[in-house]
Amino acid sequence: METTTSVMTVHYDEKPIYDIGFYSDFSHLLGHCEALNIKGRNICIVSDSHVAEHYLSEVTAILEKLSPKVISFVFEAGEEQKSLDTVRRLYEHLILEHFERRDILVALGGGVVGDLTGYTAATYLRGIDFIQIPTSLLAQVDSSIGGKTGVDFDSYKNMVGAFHQPKLVYINISTLKTLSTRQFLSGMGEVVKYGVIIDAPFYHWIEEHKEQIIALENAVIKEMIYRSCDNKRRVVEQDPKEQGMRALLNFGHTLGHAIEKLTHFQYLHGECVGVGSILAARISYNKGLITKETLTSLEELISFFSCPYISGYEVDEVLETVRSDKKMSEGQIKFILLDEIGHAYISREVCNEDMKTVLEEYQHA
Numbered sequence: 508m509e510t511t512t513s514v515m516t517v518h519y520d521e522k523p524i525y526d527i528g529f530y531s532d533f534s535h536l537l538g539h540c541e542a543l544n545i546k547g548r549n550i551c552i553v554s555d556s557h558v559a560e561h562y563l564s565e566v567t568a569i570l571e572k573l574s575p576k577v578i579s580f581v582f583e584a585g586e587e588q589k590s591l592d593t594v595r596r597l598y599e600h601l602i603l604e605h606f607e608r609r610d611i612l613v614a615l616g617g618g619v620v621g622d623l624t625g626y627t628a629a630t631y632l633r634g635i636d637f638i639q640i641p642t643s644l645l646a647q648v649d650s651s652i653g654g655k656t657g658v659d660f661d662s663y664k665n666m667v668g669a670f671h672q673p674k675l676v677y678i679n680i681s682t683l684k685t686l687s688t689r690q691f692l693s694g695m696g697e698v699v700k701y702g703v704i705i706d707a708p709f710y711h712w713i714e715e716h717k718e719q720i721i722a723l724e725n726a727v728i729k730e731m732i733y734r735s736c737d738n739k740r741r742v743v744e745q746d747p748k749e750q751g752m753r754a755l756l757n758f759g760h761t762l763g764h765a766i767e768k769l770t771h772f773q774y775l776h777g778e779c780v781g782v783g784s785i786l787a788a789r790i791s792y793n794k795g796l797i798t799k800e801t802l803t804s805l806e807e808l809i810s811f812f813s814c815p816y817i818s819g820y821e822v823d824e825v826l827e828t829v830r831s832d833k834k835m836s837e838g839q840i841k842f843i844l845l846d847e848i849g850h851a852y853i854s855r856e857v858c859n860e861d862m863k864t865v866l867e868e869y870q871h872a
Contacts, residue, residue: 513528513529513530514526514527514528515527515529515733515736515737515740517652517672517740517743517744518744519744519747524672525672525673525674525675525676526539526675526676527652527676527678527736527740528675528676528677528678529680529729529732529733529736530677530679530680531679531680531725532679532681533562533565533566533569533677533679535677536570536640537569537572537573539675539677540570540573540638540675541573543638543674543675545573545574545636547573548610548611549575549576549577549604549605549606549610549611550570550573550574550577550578550610550611550612550613551577551578551579551580551600551601551606551610551611551613552566552567552570552577552579552580552612552613552615553580553581553582553597553613553614553616553620553624553627554580554614554615554616555581555582555583555585555588555616556581556582556584557616558584558615558616558617558620558642559579559581559615561642561682561685562615562640562642562682563579563615566613566640567579570613576604578600580596580597582596585619585772586619586659586776587772588619588623589619589622589623589658589659590658590660591658591660591667593623593658594626594627594630594658597623597624597627598627598631601627601631606631606635607632608632608633608634608635609635610635610636611635611637612624612627612628612631612635613637613638613640614637614639614640614651614673615640615642616640616641616642617641617642617645617646617650617690618641618643618645618646618649618650618651618776621639621641621646621650621651621656622655622656622658622665622668623656623658624637624639624656625637625639625654625655625656625657625669625671625673626657626667626668626669626671628656628671629656629669629671630669634671636674637671637673637674638673638674638675638676638677639651639652639673639675639676639677640676640677640679641676641678642683642685642686643682643683643686643690643691643694644683644691644693644694644695644732645693645694645776645777646694647678647680647683647694647732647735647736648694648697648701648731648732648735648739649697649735649739649756651673651676652676652736652743653739653742653743653747653753654670654671654672654673654743654747655668655670655749656668656669656670657669662768662771662772663768663831664764664768670747670748672747678732678736680725680729683728684723688813689775689813690775691723692777692813692814693775693776693777693778694777695720695777695809695812696759696777696778696780696781696784696809696812696814697735697777697780698713698731698735699781699784699805699808699809699812700756700758700759700780700784701734701735701738701739702848702849703758703784703788703805703845703848703849703851704755704756704758704843704845704849704850704851705738705742705755705849705851706734706738706849707847707849707850708849709734709735709738710808710849712734713808714804714808716731717808717811720812721812739756742755754843755843755851755852757841757843758784758787758843758845758851759781759782759783759785759787759843760780760783760843761783761787761829761832761840761842761843762782762786762829762862762866763779763780763781763782763783763784764779764783764828764832765825765829765832766779766782766817766825767779768828769820769821769824769825769828770817770820773819774815778814778815779817781809781812781814782814782869784809785806785809785869786862786865786866786869787843787844787845788801788802788806788845789802789865789869790842790844790857790861790862790864790865791844791845791846793861793864794861796844796845796846797845797846797847797848801845801847801848804848805848818870822863822866822870825862825866826859826862829862839855840857841853841854841855842854842857844857
């Protein structure tokens, strides 16, 4: 069933914090921004070279109706730009343009743009407001929601960051049409993840609608994005700063991040998460937590969405990299395992041998 509402509100401590809008164009952006009382404030739109080509002019024209000064900062597209050096250049741009604490940043792009812009907003003048306008599937269903911001440091994924909530998340589903097939499918690892960890009915809905998802049928895509966002909203409302259950959202990320780093970001984040999810499911199976049928179902669903075989790393290097992951706690790995579809849990009992076994199985499959 297609969603009947276009807006979802995120609450913390039962107080509304920000809205997530779901639309097929940018025609409602002005109204949402007017409701934020940003009229008269300077705006800087942050984007990358790919996204800016498609949407920067349109979004600028809309925001110019509210602001006396709308500028932009566009950096070269790519994960390698998600760095403190890019943040430094953005700081300098804002300083030279005399941006004050009352002014606002707008993240127009995928996960790299959103994470970097959010971190800049969290730290510039000790914190200014920002808006998320995610344009990739991965950003729309995951990284734009929940207030996690950050950049990579010497190839260590998201090692520098801050929690800083946006004032608005505006999702224009039509932006997915300008993604390559590979970019779109890379977001499906995060979509499947929600069904795997907390929402079995959604997992089975994805299985039933996978052909329509591949075909980008509008009603199905809108429903998929809405339900993904609703799952993430439910988690982050209960645990906004990852003190407990929010860690479940890291399913597939522990090994996925390590592989992403060691292959020098030649694979997309969502592709590495997909492989990491398969490996996490295999560890769950090896520990007797899930059945062979469950493992096969998950592997087949992730593979259906063109999850590539990833090579170019050494198993021992993966294990060493995992020990530098920000998800370590008191020297132990917080690994997310499954005991059934729709239910994951945090384990501190995954050892090097567990990971080495599945990594070697995957490499020789």
